[in-house]
Amino acid sequence: MDFPFLWQTVQTLSAGIPLTLLLATLSVSIGVVIAITIAATRLWGPRALQQAAKFYVFVFRGTPLLVQMFLIYYGLGQFEAVRSSFLWPVLREPFWCAILALSLNTGAYGSEIVRGGLQSVGHGQREAAMACGMSPWLAFRRIVLPQAVRQALPAYGNELILLCKATSLASMITLMEITGLAAKLISDTYRVIEVFAAAGAIYLAINFVLTRLVAFADHRLTAHLRPVATGKPAPDTRLTGAKP
Known part of the structure; x- marks a missing residue:
């Protein structure tokens, strides 16, 4: 393996890191909102909306992300109603099509994780919060959601x-992110071998930082679950005159 070329390749592919991180950050931000909703x-929700939400999750979890991305990027432009709508300046751009596909996909998967986290919070806690005068939305925001986030975080990290x-x-x-630049360089x-090894190393470094942030x-969120340290020194009683 040509290590000088490998290092030069890493430097070349590093130019795609900002776009990769931007795609991931925007998609995660939008996807979290979709997942919680x-x-x-x-x-x-009402029964009709429940069925619509189930259908959305079924479709986006049951079809490949690449197919979804192709349908959004190549398929939506086939409809005259889309081309003449106010959304066309956004949907004709590959960047926003990628954001839309990634957000809808991660929103479907994330909704199942969030739903499991919400179900892990006892129903009695919501009832107790509402008995204390909280509205359903306030009880959800201050009581249910923080606990659900703590429960869902490990799975959502994946x-x-x-x-x-x-x-x-x-x-x-x-889009010329890391893999796009790698394909062009190949x-x-x-x-x-050298190009894909360099691309893999960059993705590995990014995901290592991400796993550390999630950990x-x-x-921080599970501090109350860690065991309390034992063997604390006895308090100093010299100033108070108390017997040890």
Whole structure:
């Protein structure tokens, strides 16, 4: 393996890191909102909305992300109503099509994780909060949601890692993120091993940082579950005159 070329490849592919991180950050931000909305709808929404939410989750979990991205990028432009709508300036751009596909996909998977977290919170806590004078929305925001986030965080961390890796599919709709630059470099140099090894190393580094951030958040949110340290020194009684 040509290590000088490998290092040069890493530097070349690093130019795609900002776009990869931007895709992941925006998709996660929108996907979290979708996930919470869909999960709450499936648990407490009207029956018609529950069925619509179930259908949305079924479709986006049951079809490949690449197919969804192609349908959004290539398929929506086939409809005259879409091309003449106010959304067309956004939907004709590959960046926003990738964001839309990634957000809808991670929102479907994340909704199941969030729903499990919400169901782990005892119903009696909501009733107690409302008995104390809280509105249903306030009880959800201050009592149910914080506990659900703590329960769902480990599983949602896996979804964040999968989403970060899924951004590589954006190269299929002409976006030059890490994988797109790697494909272009391979077509120029025909050196597959070095280029993909460098791309894999970059993704590995990004996901390592992401896993550490999730672990830190989980550590902070579960401080009350850690065992209390024992063997504390006895208090100093010299100033008070109390007997030890």
